[in-house]
Amino acid sequence: MDKQERMNTLLDLIDEEYLTKEFYIRYFEEIYKDERKKSLTRTAMEAFDTLSEAFDVILNDENYKVIYHRCKELKEILENVILEYFEEREDHALNEVFTPAEIKEINEDKEFFSAFDEYKQDIFKDLFHKEPKKIYDVAKKYLLDDEKHMSLSEEDIIMEMVKVFDDEYVIGQLAEKFTHIIDNHTKYILEVDEENDEDLTGQADSILMPIGQFDINDYFDIYPFLYEYTGERISLLGDEEGNGEISYWGTYEEYFQNILRDMILGNLGRVFEELNNNRHSDYTILMDRLRIETKDYLNVQKILKESQVLYYELNEFEEGIWTKFAESSAEDLYRKGKKGS
Known part of the structure; x- marks a missing residue:
């Protein structure tokens, strides 16, 4: 195989269709991740005709400083999709395609990879010249089509x-804790700022005053109870200089x-374990698509971070259970807790 044939072999290893799909999907996943946090990233990106134009403006215009760091990160992520793919193809060629003798000749030829590098730059220009909105829409279709052909999907996990x-059972467990609190815990109020004659906020530098035990007859439903103070001081650490440090008095809403x-999350973890044990091949395919390493197959937090679908659906599921609990009659919940305990 002469030099030109080796170069053609190397270039033939690049699957542009595959790389484009990976690039599109990664863009969609990152933008979708921001969307669930009500970010401005997608709106800003789709105001431009190309990715290149969007990044050029956003990363150099003070008007976009609120999303500067996120867009800088997004640009680096997309660049790495291309770089890592080309590096993987190059490694594959040197380790599995070319013979040791050919590799020796390649290493001695400083110009051998020039065409390969030019091809990579052409791919960069082409993909970053795509329209952000089109990338998002096409990638969404890719993912929907993939889901139709997968034997195990993220939606299947939620259904399981x-x-x-x-x-x-869950409401019963929460009811037992509610009943125990009513029967055994102290009720608090925040001290009044006598100088301003106003109630203080829930900041931890204010003082909680005990006012006796709870009385179930004070609550028609459980919702007002959730704003009662637990008496626990919650401290969230800031940076090394103390910036961002917050302390406040915890409420039963946060507690429950x-x-x-x-x-x-415990139930979800058991579902992951069950699927990994009994549908390992299907589970592995899904985890590979989510870019989850084997060591993290049962890592609930890691999987939720990588799966926008699971993250969103789980929040919706949790919200449904929480609403059912928060709207319960206090008396009914108290009786249920008594019966369970």
């Missing part, structure tokens, strides 16, 4: 969790939400 998740979330 719904099957094993017993709403009444954390319990519910832990129960849901």
Whole structure:
């Protein structure tokens, strides 16, 4: 195989259709990740005709400083999709395609990879010249089509969790904790700022005053109870200089939400374990698409971070259970807790 044949072989290893699809999907996933946080990124990007134009303006215009760091990160992520693909193809050629003798000749020829590098730059120009809105729409279609042909989808995982998740059992567990609090915990109010004659906020530098035990007769439904203070001081650390440090008095809303979330995540973890054990091939395909390494196949937080679908659907599922709990009659919940305990 002469030099030109080797070069043609190397260039033939580049699958432009595959790379374009990967590039589009990665853009969609990153933008979708921002969308669920109500970010301005997608709106800003789609105001331009090309990715290149969008990044040129956004990264150099003070008017876009609120999304500067996110867009800089997005640009680097997309560049790496291309760079890593070309590096992987080059490694594949040197390790599995060319013979040791050919590799020796390639290493001695400083100009050998010039055409390969030019091809890479052409791909860069082509993909970054695409329209942001079109990339998003096409990638969304790619993913929907992939889901139709997958034997295990993210929606299937949610359905599996719904099957094993017993709403009444969970509400019963929360009811028992509610009943225990009513019967055994102290009720607090925030101290009044006598100088201004105004109630202080829930900041932890204010003082909680105990006012006796809870009385179930004070609550028609549970919603007002959720704003009562637990008496626990919550401290969130800031940076090394102390910037951003927050302390406040915890409420039962936060307390019960954390319990519910832990129960849901625990159920999801058991679903992952079940699928990994009994549908390992299908589960592996799905995890590969989500770019989850084998060591993280049961890492709930890692998987939720990479799967926008699971993250969104799980939040919706949690919100449904929470609404059912928060709208419960206090007396009914109290009786249910008494019965369960």
